[in-house]
Amino acid sequence: MTPGRGVGNFWAYITGSVEGEMAFQAEFKDVKVDVNIGNKGDGALTGHFNTLDLGTINPSTFKTSLPGVTAASLKTQLQLLLTAWETQANIDLAAGYVIPEVFGVTGIVEIDVKKGYVEVGVDATPATFLQIRELLRGIKQNGEYMLKAKKMAAINQQF
Numbered sequence: 001m002t003p004g005r006g007v008g009n010f011w012a013y014i015t016g017s018v019e020g021e022m023a024f025q026a027e028f029k030d031v032k033v034d035v036n037i038g039n040k041g042d043g044a045l046t047g048h049f050n051t052l053d054l055g056t057i058n059p060s061t062f063k064t065s066l067p068g069v070t071a072a073s074l075k076t077q078l079q080l081l082l083t084a085w086e087t088q089a090n091i092d093l094a095a096g097y098v099i100p101e102v103f104g105v106t107g108i109v110e111i112d113v114k115k116g117y118v119e120v121g122v123d124a125t126p127a128t129f130l131q132i133r134e135l136l137r138g139i140k141q142n143g144e145y146m147l148k149a150k151k152m153a154a155i156n157q158q159f
Contacts, residue, residue, distance in 0.1 A: 004113020
C-alpha cells in the first residue's frame with residue numbers, strides 16, 4: 001500500500017489533576033496534525049508526522065491551581081511533551097511499527113487513507129470476539145452491581 005496523507009485541524013480540551021484535585025484545564029484551538037501513514041504489507045505501520053502542534057489556548061477557558069503556571073507556560077510544556085512523542089513516533093514509524101496484540105487482535109493492521117476518510121483493518125481470530133464479549137459482559141455486570149450497591153446504600157441511610 002502507498003502511504004496516504006492525513007491533515008487535520010482540531011479542538012482539544014485537556015485537564016490534569018494531582019492527587020484527585022484539578023491542577024489545570026485548557027481548551028486548545030487550531031491543533032494541527034499532518035501525517036503520512038501506511039503499512040508495509042506485513043502489518044507494520046510506516047510513515048512520518050510532518051506537523052503535530054497544540055495550537056493556541058483559549059484564555060477564557062484556562063484555569064489552574066498550580067502556582068506560577070500560566071497559559072503560555074502550560075502550552076510550552078505540553079508542546080515539548082508532544083514533540084518528544086512525535087520524535088519517537090517518527091523513529092518507530094521509519095523502522096515499521098507493529099501494534100502489540102490487544103484482546104486477541106494481532107498487530108497486523110492495514111491502513112488505507114482515502115479522500116475524506118481512512119480505512120483500517122485488523123486481523124482477529126474467532127476467540128477475539130469471545131474475549132471482547134466476555135469483557136463487555138464483565139463491564140455490564142460490574143455496572144449492575146454498582147447500581148444495586150448504590151440503591152442499597154440509599155435504603156440503609158434511611159435507618
